[in-house]
Amino acid sequence: MRLAELSERSGVSTATIKYYLREGLLPQGERITATKAEYGEEHLRRLRLVRALIQVGRMPVATARQVLDAAEDESLSENTRMGAAVWALPHGPEPDDDDPGTALAREQADTLLERLEWTHCRQLGDTSPAYRMLVSGIATLDRLGYPHETDHLQLHARLAAELAVADLDLVETYAPQERIEAVVALTVLYEPVLLSLRRLAETEESHRRFDT
Numbered sequence: 134m135r136l137a138e139l140s141e142r143s144g145v146s147t148a149t150i151k152y153y154l155r156e157g158l159l160p161q162g163e164r165i166t167a168t169k170a171e172y173g174e175e176h177l178r179r180l181r182l183v184r185a186l187i188q189v190g191r192m193p194v195a196t197a198r199q200v201l202d203a204a205e206d207e208s209l210s211e212n213t214r215m216g217a218a219v220w221a222l223p224h225g226p227e228p229d230d231d232d233p234g235t236a237l238a239r240e241q242a243d244t245l246l247e248r249l250e251w252t253h254c255r256q257l258g259d260t261s262p263a264y265r266m267l268v269s270g271i272a273t274l275d276r277l278g279y280p281h282e283t284d285h286l287q288l289h290a291r292l293a294a295e296l297a298v299a300d301l302d303l304v305e306t307y308a309p310q311e312r313i314e315a316v317v318a319l320t321v322l323y324e325p326v327l328l329s330l331r332r333l334a335e336t337e338e339s340h341r342r343f344d345t
Contacts, residue, residue, distance in 0.1 A: 134172050134173070135171065143177055143180045143184065144184070145184055158198060159176060181311075182313060186317060189317065191222075196221050199217075200221050203217040204217070204218065218316060228269045238268045238272035242267050242271060249294070271286070
């Protein structure tokens with residue numbers, strides 16, 4: 134396909150495609166003349182992934198380039214390649230190591246993961262952005278005096294585990310070469326859906342309990 138068709142099928146403007154080409158995020162097309170090139174389905178898949186990383190995932194170009202390099206490294210497992218993409222997404226606040234409560238929050242996070250038998254997550258520890266975000270969240274709950282006991286958090290974790298199964302079942306419906314794009318896009322796009330459903334469920338439950 135020519136550049137115009139690639140733009141139309143991907144939903145990305147020709148100017149943006151040219152920018153991705155200059156930055157090395159998209160491989161060059163096959164030259165047919167000095168000024169024209171043709172692009173194939175592999176360019177379309179790559180462009181959709183770039184769009185998911187930068188436009189949906191809000192990654193800096195340099196970070197997206199690192200993710201793309203990992204995505205194409207066939208010496209890495211599929212899990213590692215998808216994980217590299219998700220880890221590069223924006224996360225919540227980092228733990229404040231100057232706060233005495235952070236050490237206690239980290240111990241509680243470890244206890245929670247051990248009780249859940251999430252061994253892999255426990256081994257990753259601080260290298261995982263999601264783990265650090267959990268530590269920061271627990272520290273904030275403790276500092277402000279809200280419930281954060283392990284038993285309380287474990288209920289939320291069990292529900293999250295069920296969601297994880299549903300999420301990965303959906304990712305597996307995509308072809309292998311499309312799964313990294315899918316896991317990034319679905320992680321970003323489903324988070325506001327999950328938040329809205331939680332708030333709607335709370336609205337419904339509050340109405341049932343308190344509207345007398």
